[in-house]
Amino acid sequence: MTGENGHRPKPLKEMSKQERIALIYRIRVWYPRMKTIYDEIVRAYEMNPVTPDPECVALLGRFRTGKTTIIESFGSNTLESLAQKPLMCRLEGRSPSQSQHE
Secondary structure, eight states, X not given: OOOTTSSOOOOGGGSOHHHHHHHHHTOOOOOHHHHHHHHHHHHHHHHTXXXXXXXXXXXXXXXXXXXXXXHHHHHHHHHHHHHTXXXXXXXXXXXXXXXXXX
């Protein structure tokens, strides 16, 4: 098993109290409704390059129901996956050489 940075995580016995507490705060319990909402946000995000108008998802809920947790999880997972893909940008109606000279 590897950690976020690709290295083996330290055994719990070797972690400081602060490190163990930080680890606890990163635990996500993905109950079915939360997973469904997360998947809808991912779907809308992935549709952006395909549709002329970006898809939007309204995330509403009572205090302490997981809204921020879903967004933070999406953000960290999305940034991690983007870091592994080459970034390409295409300007409509222009070749890459045209856009470099402007």
